[in-house]
Each structure stands twice: as structure tokens, then as C-alpha cells.
Amino acid sequence: MADNADHIDGDDNEDVRAQQNLIKIKLKSSEGGIYECGLTAAKMSDLVKNMVESLGTDAVVTTEPIILGNEAVTDAALKKIIEWVEFHWDDPPVDHDFEDEKDRRNEELSHWDKQFIDVDDQALLFDVIAAANYMDIKGLVEVGAKHICSKIRGKSCQEVREMLKITNDFTAEEEDAIHKENAWIYAKD
Amino acid sequence: MTQQMKHKKILTITIDDSEDEVEDNVRQQTQMYAKNSMDRFGDDLCQLLLSYLLLEDRFRNECVSKQFQRTVFESVVDITLNEKLIRKAKQQKETLSQVLATIATNNQLFSTFGRLVTRIYCMSSLVKHSLSYCHRLSQLRAEQLSDVFDNTSGQLLVTNLKRFTIIYYSSESKGQLSEFVAQNQSLKSLVVIKPSKNAKNNQNLPEIYNQLSRLPQLRDLTLDLYLHNILLNDILRIIGLNCKQLQRLALILRPTYFKLNQTLDSLRLFCRLKRLHLAISRSVVSRQLLEPLKLCHRLTHLTLDIDEMSDKLLTDCDKHLPRLQYLSIKTNAITREDLDHISSLPALQMLVIENCSKSDDLSDNDFNYLLSRSLKLKNIEVIEQKVSKFYCRKNGQRIYSKNSMDRFSNNLCALLLSYLSLKERFVFQCVSKRFQRTVFRSVVDIDIDDELIRRVNKFKIPLFIIMNIICEKCPNIESIDFRSVGYSNQHILELFPTFRHKFPNLREIYCELLSNSDRWIQLLAPLITRISGELSSKKPSLIFCRRLSRLVAYHMSDVFSGRTTGFWPELLSIFVAQNQCLKCLNLFYITYKTKEDLRELCEQLSRLTQLRELSLKLVLIDGMNSLLPALKTLVIENQLSDSLRDNDLIVLLSSSPKLKTMEIRVNNEKKFYSKVKM
Numbered sequence: 001m002a003d004n005a006d007h008i009d010g011d012d013n014e015d016v017r018a019q020q021n022l023i024k025i026k027l028k029s030s031e032g033g034i035y036e037c038g039l040t041a042a043k044m045s046d047l048v049k050n051m052v053e054s055l056g057t058d059a060v061v062t063t064e065p066i067i068l069g070n071e072a073v074t075d076a077a078l079k080k081i082i083e084w085v086e087f088h089w090d091d092p093p094v095d096h097d098f099e100d101e102k103d104r105r106n107e108e109l110s111h112w113d114k115q116f117i118d119v120d121d122q123a124l125l126f127d128v129i130a131a132a133n134y135m136d137i138k139g140l141v142e143v144g145a146k147h148i149c150s151k152i153r154g155k156s157c158q159e160v161r162e163m164l165k166i167t168n169d170f171t172a173e174e175e176d177a178i179h180k181e182n183a184w185i186y187a188k189d
Numbered sequence: 190m191t192q193q194m195k196h197k198k199i200l201t202i203t204i205d206d207s208e209d210e211v212e213d214n215v216r217q218q219t220q221m222y223a224k225n226s227m228d229r230f231g232d233d234l235c236q237l238l239l240s241y242l243l244l245e246d247r248f249r250n251e252c253v254s255k256q257f258q259r260t261v262f263e264s265v266v267d268i269t270l271n272e273k274l275i276r277k278a279k280q281q282k283e284t285l286s287q288v289l290a291t292i293a294t295n296n297q298l299f300s301t302f303g304r305l306v307t308r309i310y311c312m313s314s315l316v317k318h319s320l321s322y323c324h325r326l327s328q329l330r331a332e333q334l335s336d337v338f339d340n341t342s343g344q345l346l347v348t349n350l351k352r353f354t355i356i357y358y359s360s361e362s363k364g365q366l367s368e369f370v371a372q373n374q375s376l377k378s379l380v381v382i383k384p385s386k387n388a389k390n391n392q393n394l395p396e397i398y399n400q401l402s403r404l405p406q407l408r409d410l411t412l413d414l415y416l417h418n419i420l421l422n423d424i425l426r427i428i429g430l431n432c433k434q435l436q437r438l439a440l441i442l443r444p445t446y447f448k449l450n451q452t453l454d455s456l457r458l459f460c461r462l463k464r465l466h467l468a469i470s471r472s473v474v475s476r477q478l479l480e481p482l483k484l485c486h487r488l489t490h491l492t493l494d495i496d497e498m499s500d501k502l503l504t505d506c507d508k509h510l511p512r513l514q515y516l517s518i519k520t521n522a523i524t525r526e527d528l529d530h531i532s533s534l535p536a537l538q539m540l541v542i543e544n545c546s547k548s549d550d551l552s553d554n555d556f557n558y559l560l561s562r563s564l565k566l567k568n569i570e571v572i573e574q575k576v577s578k579f580y581c582r583k584n585g586q587r588i589y590s591k592n593s594m595d596r597f598s599n600n601l602c603a604l605l606l607s608y609l610s611l612k613e614r615f616v617f618q619c620v621s622k623r624f625q626r627t628v629f630r631s632v633v634d635i636d637i638d639d640e641l642i643r644r645v646n647k648f649k650i651p652l653f654i655i656m657n658i659i660c661e662k663c664p665n666i667e668s669i670d671f672r673s674v675g676y677s678n679q680h681i682l683e684l685f686p687t688f689r690h691k692f693p694n695l696r697e698i699y700c701e702l703l704s705n706s707d708r709w710i711q712l713l714a715p716l717i718t719r720i721s722g723e724l725s726s727k728k729p730s731l732i733f734c735r736r737l738s739r740l741v742a743y744h745m746s747d748v749f750s751g752r753t754t755g756f757w758p759e760l761l762s763i764f765v766a767q768n769q770c771l772k773c774l775n776l777f778y779i780t781y782k783t784k785e786d787l788r789e790l791c792e793q794l795s796r797l798t799q800l801r802e803l804s805l806k807l808v809l810i811d812g813m814n815s816l817l818p819a820l821k822t823l824v825i826e827n828q829l830s831d832s833l834r835d836n837d838l839i840v841l842l843s844s845s846p847k848l849k850t851m852e853i854r855v856n857n858e859k860k861f862y863s864k865v866k867m
Contacts, residue, residue, distance in 0.1 A: 105608060123592040126596060129597075130597060133601045133604075141601075142608075145607065146608050148605050152609075152613075161620055164593065164620075165590065165593035166594050166595055167561065169622045178625075184650060185615045185616065185645070
């Protein structure tokens with residue numbers, strides 16, 4: 001039917017995306033491990049997307065793997081990232097007309113994402129986040145961010161420092177000054 | 190895009206050119222030598238490079254090239270003759286070997302060479318009279334004190350020594366010690382390795398230390414002590430009071446009791462002490478013993494070799510040892526808590542940890558974490574079962590352990606923290622300086638209805654004070670939601686224009702019209718993008734709002750002053766012209782009399798090209814919606830249930846290019862129509 005060109009385009013796009021995801025490209029971690037990933041899924045990373053676009057899809061498929069040189073892209077982190085993009089590549093795109101950025105930010109993570117990001121090894125978790133940030137996968141960074149924020153919610157500064165292994169570079173005096181300044185936020189009901 | 194690409198291409202070409210040029214130049218200048226050949230270096234540099242060879246290797250490499258032959262010996266300024274070298278030379282029956290052999294065996298030679306001898310490391314007591322020829326001797330190592338006295342005359346053979354090491358000391362030589370001390374006032378370094386084999390029976394030991402304290406020039410002292418019948422503290426007091434120049438002190442303590450109940454309190458007297466080595470073997474060290482370490486504020490190097498370390502030893506070490514650069518700990522077990530304390534040492538650069546027996550559960554991460562937290566720490570050496578493991582700061586930068594959030598950049602940190610609520614941001618700003626810098630950066634919208642602001646409001650803290658605090662912390666605020674400002678707080682909107690400049694990025698305000706609207710609406714109107722709430726009584730204010738993207742009104746006449754009810758196409762036309770950025774319009778009730786009125790309404794609304802969402806309460810007339818080309822959602826509340834046929838609606842749906850969903854409400858029942866995927 002000719003009634004909605006826009007919509008048919010959308011369907012076509014989805015088909016193309018699905019087709020393209022059958023094409024596998026190789027990604028190489030900073031540790032040297034090489035992993036296969038669907039093209040559409042891999043292109044959720046803006047870094048990979050730009051590389052694929054400047055090299056041409058054919059080149060990427062037939063030649064050397066794409067090297068992800070950042071030290072955070074370890075074998076384990078890359079495996080996790082591929083797991084995530086392979087799960088999420090067919091998510092509907094964000095419609096800015098209707099989905100308020102603020103509402104989206106406040107939305108809770110899906111069950112799958114929660115389980116995915118709940119990694120016991122904090123070093124790996126941070127690798128995944130840093131690597132996703134390096135590869136420019138906004139959705140995955142958001143998942144990491146929401147996870148960290150939900151973990152530190154309601155904790156004291158000291159607990160946060162211990163959990164996230166953050167160095168306290170304030171002197172006791174500086175810290176006291178901030179606490180004094182912020183006394184108003186601790187007002188009891 | 191293509192332009193960019195072109196630009197890039199040109200750039201790469203020029204870079205290629207310049208590289209070629211450089212390479213050509215290099216080729217012309219150093220035609221003869223390949224880059225990777227050592228021939229490219231001149232004699233001076235070659236000599237410098239080879240100056241680090243051992244004597245033996247110099248001989249071995251002499252015939253590498255003529256340049257080597259020229260340069261390899263140039264840098265030899267001192268020779269160490271050791272047995273291995275001599276033995277080798279002997280095998281070849283070289284003349285050198287004969288000379289060396291004579292030196293080694295014929296002590297007569299000392300009468301001629303003696304003037305030149307400045308250091309003696311190993312000395313046979315049979316040849317000690319040769320010492321008297323060595324007038325310039327400054328360093329000596331002897332087995333016993335009696336070795337430096339003539340056997341027959343009892344005369345002291347060495348004077349004005351600078352460095353002296355004595356391996357055994359026995360108290361019988363008390364008189365000799367006194368003379369030695371008197372004749373060697375210049376002594377700067379003294380090592381007493383084992384005070385006496387039978388020190389346990391010795392009552393006179395303190396006397397030795399009395400004598401030692403008469404060496405005012407002493408800079409470096411090593412004492413090996415059996416702590417039997419000795420009050421260590423007394424010894425230290427005597428030495429500390431008298432040897433004011435002492436900078437380095439090594440104490441090897443051998444307690445004879447299992448428990449060591451002494452104190453090192455007198456360490457406070459060693460005001461110039463910079464390096465301390467403390468070894469206590471086979472004993473449980475009481476807390477009091479090590480407590481006085483906290484008095485040595487000038488220490489730069491500290492080595493602790495103790496079996497059991499008290500938990501509290503390193504507590505607050507950053508305050509007591511502000512200059513400590515080097516710390517070496519050899520102990521049974523080191524805990525994470527200890528590492529925490531170590532990380533706070535402000536000047537520490539090198540840390541050596543030797544875990545003698547039980548290897549704790551400390552992992553690579555713990556040490557990397559330690560590196561990342563300390564200000565100046567560059568190297569950590571961890572020795573376990575004689576195998577060393579090194580952790581170093583990379584490229585002079587701080588390295589961060591993988592499981593520490595410190596590893597993230599400011600930008601990523603700001604992004605990760607952007608999902609916190611306003612209150613949490615205030616709480617967490619003192620987690621670290623980076624948190625303080627980044628936690629507020631991502632705040633772009635403020636809702637006066639925020640839980641934090643609401644709560645504080647209860648405590649009668651004026652809202653504008655809170656707004657002031659917030660705007661100082663959050664420079665990036667783009668939108669403020671004032672909807673929940675009630676009548677009690679409506680003055681904030683009147684005040685707001687006066688401190689609006691504190692929100693340099695503010696672009697949007699979401700508000701309700703209040704009874705004082707006329708006093709602020711003109712000033713804030715350029716920022717207002719959304720209005721909600723009841724409009725009719727304040728509609729004169731609306732005229733100033735030209736940037737509205739969302740409007741919810743009960744009746745079209747609410748939007749215009751003066752008019753009460755009815756349909757006014759000319760007004761609608763003005764409204765449409767002035768609100769071109771409207772994206773969402775929600776009108777609860779539209780009055781119109783004729784089909785033409787409705788057509789007019791639709792025509793006007795269709796000029797709102799940005800409109801994405803429209804909610805109207807009206808009677809459906811065929812084909813109306815085809816006039817709204819950008820419409821995506823349509824809600825129709827229909828009172829005449831039989832006038833609506835599915836077919837009409839499907840035609841409507843297919844004739845509106847962007848319409849995706851329709852919601853038809855008939856007698857409180859909802860019916861949805863949406864475009865089906867083809």
C-alpha cells in the first residue's frame with residue numbers, strides 16, 4: 001500500500017538491519033582476543049560504526065579484525081559487551097518527540113540488563129563501563145551508570161568510598177566544611 | 190562530509206610529503222651508518238656507553254672494532270682486583286699476574302704502596318703491622334678491635350679513620366676502645382656487627398656505648414645487640430645526647446626473652462635522624478617498643494624487620510612521618526588496613542614489602558589500588574619466598590586499580606553520576622574531589638517539586654536561598670519546573686528575574702500562571718515553554734508567551750482575553766501565528782456551530798507544522814484529520830456512538846501520513862486504531 005511511505009521504509013530498515021546482523025565482523029580486544037559480532041550489533045558502538053563507514057563494510061568483513069586498543073577492552077569485557085549489543089541491537093530507536101529524556105533517565109533497568117550488569121568482579125564491571133564509553137555505546141554506559149547509581153543510593157560517603165574504592169583526597173577540615181555547608185540537606189522530617 | 194574527507198586526504202598527502210623529505214635529509218646526512226648500527230655514534234658517546242662495562246668485559250670487547258679499541262679503556266678510572274680476575278690472569282701467566290701476586294703475598298710492598306691505600310676490606314691479623322704504613326687509610330674492616338693494635342707494643346695502628354667496621358667486639362678490649370675512640374674522633378661511620386660472643390655474661394656493655402658516644406662526628410651507626418641485662422633505652426639516650434650529627438641508625442636487636450618489654454623512647458633525642466633500620470628477631474614486639482617511632486618526624490627511610498607487627502603501628506603514620514620516602518617492611522603478615530595507612534604517607538615513593546611466612550590474601554589489585562591512592566608512590570616491590578614482584582606507576586602518571594572508580598575520567602564520572610537524585614548529589618559531593626567536581630555537572634533540570642526542595646521548604650528556609658545554593662553548584666541548568674510553586678511561595682517567580690543571570694544556560698521554564706503572574710510574566714515569558722493548570726483567570730498573561738511547545742487549555746477562549754465562549758476563527762489564526770513552535774495541544778472543549786467552523790479550525794491547526802500531539806474534544810466529521818499532515822496521535826471523544834464506523838476511521842488513518850494511533854472514546858470505552866505493519 002502506498003499510504004505510508006515512512007512506515008514501509010521503517011520496515012525495510014528493520015529487514016536490512018536484520019540482514020546485516022547476519023554478517024559477522026571481528027573485534028579484537030586490547031589483550032589480543034578476537035571475537036565475532038553481528039554487524040548491526042557492532043554498529044551500536046559509534047566507534048565501530050564510524051570505522052565501518054570509513055573503511056566500507058566489505059573491507060571490514062573480509063580483512064583484519066577491528067582493533068579496540070583501549071586497555072579497558074579486555075577479553076572478558078569485550079565478551080560482555082558483545083553479549084549486550086547482540087541482545088539489544090533490534091531495540092526500537094528512541095523517538096525524541098515522545099520520549100521525554102527525563103522520563104527515560106528515570107526508567108528502571110530491564111530485568112535482563114539488571115542481571116547482565118550485576119557482575120561480582122568490580123574490576124570487570126568497570127572494564128565494561130570504561131570500554132563501552134571508549135567504544136561509544138551510549139545505551140550500555142547508561143546501564144552501567146544506572147547500576148552504579150542504584151548501588152550507592154542511600155549510602156554514606158565513607159561506604160561509597162569503600163565500595164567503589166575511591167581515594168578520599170579531602171582533608172578532614174575540607175570535609176567538615178562541606179558537611180557544614182550542606183547541613184540543610186540532612187534536615188529531618 | 191565529502192568536504193571533510195577531501196580535506197583529510199590533502200592533509201595526509203602533505204604529511205606523506207614532509208615525511209619523505211625528512212627521510213631524504215636523514216639519508217643524505219648519515220649516508221654511511223644505518224640507524225640501527227652503533228657505528229653511528231661518535232667516540233665520546235661510545236666511550237660513555239662502554240664505561241659501564243666490567244674490567245674483564247672491556248678486555249673481552251677490545252677487538253670489536255677500532256672505535257671500541259680506542260674508547261673501551263678510556264673511561265677506566267678505578268680497578269677492583271678480585272681473586273677471580275687474579276686467578277684468570279695467573280692461568281695465562283701474564284706479567285700482570287705476577288705483579289698482583291706479589292701485592293697479595295708480599296706485605297713488604299705496603300711500605301711503598303702504603304701511602305696510596307685508602308680502603309682495606311679484609312685484613313689478616315698476621316699482617317696488621319703493615320697498617321702503620323697506610324697513613325691515608327680512611328676505611329677499614331677488622332675482625333676484632335685487637336687487630337688494630339700492635340701485638341707487642343700495644344700501640345694503636347690506625348688513626349683518623351672515617352669508616353670502621355668491627356665484626357666481633359668483646360668487653361676485654363675496653364681500654365683499647367677508649368684509645369681507639371680518642372684517636373679516631375673523625376669517625377663518621379661505625380658498624381659493630383656482633384658485640385660479643387658471650388655478651389650474656391657481660392656486665393660492662395653499657396661502657397662500650399659510653400665510649401661510642403664520644404664520637405661527635407658520627408653520622409652512621411650500626412649496632413647489633415643482645416638485649417640481655419641491657420636497657421636499650423639508656424644506650425640510645427647516651428648516644429643520642431652526644432652524637433648530634435647522627436643521621437642513620439641501624440639497630441639489630443636480639444632479645445633473649447620471648448617478649449621484649451623495652452622502649453625506644455630515647456629515639457626522640459636523635460633529632461637529625463633520617464634513616465632508621467630496625468630489626469628485631471624472634472620476639473613478640475610489644476606496642477610500646479615501636480610507639481616512639483612516631484617521634485622521628487624527619488625520617489626519610491625506614492626499614493622494619495619484625496616478626497609481629499602491632500596493628501596500630503601504622504595508624505596516623507602520615508602525621509608522624511611526613512617526609513618518609515622509603516619504607517621497607519619485613520614481617521609475618523601485612524593487612525589491607527596497613528596498606529590503607531601506608532597510602533596516606535604524603536612523601537612515600539618506594540615501598541618494599543617482604544611477607545616472610547603466610548602470604549596474605551593481598552592481590553595485584555590491592556597493590557595497584559595502593560599505587561593509585563598514594564600521592565607520590567612510584568614503586569612497590571613485594572617479595573614472597575625470595576621472588577620479587579614489582580608494581581610501578583606508568584609513564585609517571587598515577588595508575589588506578591581496575592576495581593577503583595578513580596580510574597574513570599571526569600567526563601565518564603559525571604555521566605555515571607548523572608542518574609542520582611539532587612539530594613544524593615549533595616550527599617556524595619564529599620566522597621572525593623573528583624565527585625565534588627563532577628556530581629553536579631550533569632544537573633540540567635530542576636523541579637521545584639524535588640523531594641529535597643520540598644523537604645527543606647518545610648523548615649522555612651526561603652526558597653530563593655535554596656535556589657541560590659543550587660545555582661552555585663549546578664552551572665549547567667537548562668530548565669526549571671516551577672509548577673509546584675504554590676501560593677505560599679509564588680514570590681519566588683517575582684524574585685527570579687533578579688537572579689536569573691546565575692543560570693547562564695537556562696532555556697526553558699515550565700510553570701503555572703499564578704495570581705501574581707502579571708508581575709513576572711513579561712520578564713520570564715521568553716523562557717516559558719510549557720504552561721499547565723487553570724488558565725481562564727490569568728489569560729492576559731498568556732499573550733507574552735511565544736515559545737510555548739505544550740499547552741493544555743480547557744477552552745480555546747481561555748487563551749484570549751476578553752472573550753468568554755464561542756468560536757473565534759480570527760483569534761485562532763492569531764494564536765496559531767504566534768505559537769508556531771507548539772508541539773502538543775490539548776483542548777478539552779471546542780465549540781463550533783457549523784461544518785465550516787470545524788473546517789476553519791482544522792485549517793488553522795494544520796498550520797501548526799510542529800504539532801506532534803493533539804487532543805480535541807469534538808464531534809467527528811469525515812476527513813477532518815487529513816488536514817493535519819504532521820499529526821501522529823489523535824484522541825477523539827465521541828458522544829454519538831453510531832456516527833463512527835470503523836471503515837471511516839481506517840480511511841482517516843490511512844489518509845493522514847504521520848498518524849500512528851487513534852484513541853476513540855465512546856461512552857467511557859476506549860478503542861484504539863493504529864497503523865498495522867505492512
